[in-house]
Amino acid sequence: MAEVRSITLLGHKDHGKSTLIGSALMLTNSVTKVRINEAQKYSKKLHKNFEPAFILDSFHEEREGGLTIDITRAEILYKKIAFSLIDVPGHEELIKNMISGASYASTALLLVSAKKDEGIKGQTKRHLFIAKMMGIDYLVIAVNKMDTVAYSEKLFDSIKGELAGFITKIGFDSKNISFVPVSAYKGDNILTKSGKMQWYRGKPLLEVLYRNSGKGTLKDDGALRIALQGTLNNRKNMVAGRIVRGHIKVGEKGTCIIPLDINVSVKKIVSGGRSVKSAHVGESVALELDRDVNGDPRGSILCGESYCPIAKNKIRARIFVTGKLNGKLSIHFNGIEIGCISIKINSQIDTTIGEQIGSGKIKELNAIDAELELSKKIPAESFSSTRELGRFVLYSGKEFAGIGIVL
């Protein structure tokens, strides 16, 4: 059985994200002949040289347009680790799909093309900003298309130098960052070291990912948090939820449901269809309680009495803005939708430079620091303390308008 690590691709359009995954799939024999032949056939049909990207880009609009529209995943087995590589679109207008893909990852693989007139773009940096904000801590940067610049060490070094400053400025820890020069199309430095870049002293890309990628981020530190989904089978003393922090034991007293403010003790725990004595972080459980829960527990949390958050209707948050903020705003938090009564913007950040600019007119694809007043109290915590209870999705009417983390 393989340990799965989810890795999101990042980077400007046409810098080679899909091509890199396609190429890695072929080099590691992780894709069937049928899929390769199919991609080959359509490359030919469109009068193109073979496009490894077509193994991922399955919509005909993607193949004919030469772009990735929506996310997909592909798995590669490397030394008993299954890398689940998430392909995302690089286009600005498809950023909601990129965010959806990146949200599942704890490691990012950024592509920057070294080709003439390509290089580091605003979107390259924006993707990094979003990834860091969403809690991705591990970063591998593949400087791609080295074959088009005669495998130049100088160019690689200049891209590395230019990006390094930005990366540490937005908060990445330099010990979790690696740079690898590659050609996704030619397969240089992907699975094995390329003879064309003797000056590169590091490991090939998959080995770097193996050594520098993160597992999940769930914490089991004693502070219990169960995000409740609702009651089960129409029984008011039976609730279902996922443990997002800590662990729970049968008979545990002094647990409470917030913000319903009910003190309960747990009589029975069911996990994976079996009755168990204790359950841990990451498990989806059904809990039989010693009393009925009056009111809908959906959106509430069950936590230990000694260390539990206080429900509040005012939060400070950083929001990456993808839509207009002038409509009827709401947030999706912990399974429920909550109205946003007011939003006070304190500052605006240009995500392509990682710096504050005036908080005047808010531009889409920038970030803001703001205070939100909500229509009801929620058990929110800071993102840095409990990720699952410190993040939300912002909507303006029916439209996706951004993502937020609680400060």
Place this chain on the structure above:
Amino acid sequence: MIKQNIAQLEEKSIYILREANMKFKNVAALWSMGKDSTTMLALARKAFLGKIPFPVIHIDNGIDFPETYAFREQLAKKWKLNLIVANSSIKPDSVGSACCGSNKPETLKKVMKENGFDALIVSIRRDEHGIRSKERYMSPRDEKFRWKYKDQPAELWDDYASKLDEGGHVRVHPLLDWNEIDIWRYIKQEKIPINPLYFSRNGFRYRSLGCLHCTVPVKSNAKNVDEIVKELETTKIEERSGRSMDKEAEYTMQRLRSLGYM
């Protein structure tokens, strides 16, 4: 084929099944009596503590295998399923997208409308097909069952689609992350009853099941679940190689899915 952590896959599937049942008023599931949708039912039994709370629909074009019908009756009784059989008629000579493709959505539309279902659980997996790998865990369809694949909703941090168009419904995909080999490992672990057509007879077995018209067996000596897992560890053959629909004109799967095919 890559084997994943079954306990983690199970957890996520149970979470998604509960989310679907709590977010939507009137949920139903599709059951083809194949390995995937039968595994999904086993997961639903776990999610809802033994009793599946939603009806299961079989879109019956009348030409499924006799073994499939027998298996349906047997398991429906054993697991006390609320089974809805929706009959669809087909032309006698139709094959591929004409038998299990284009006429089935019409029957499904009818049964969804009659019962007012707003969510439909479908047991597709990402590793089956490039087009299926582009799906969300919860994916809205409009009133005509169309999939707006060029403008899918954001789906992040377990916040799944809930804003539906008038008359539309959501497709729920609890098995999206599973690989074919994981399904079989889980069938083994949980001793899930399975349609006998999957096991080898005279050197052939069915690896993916459609109806009599569009499914052919593949060469295999795997006579039981253990042998199937072993076979899948090394196979280089596509799962749906015995399904004629996948070999039709280019983008058949994309066209069918965008029109509401399962």
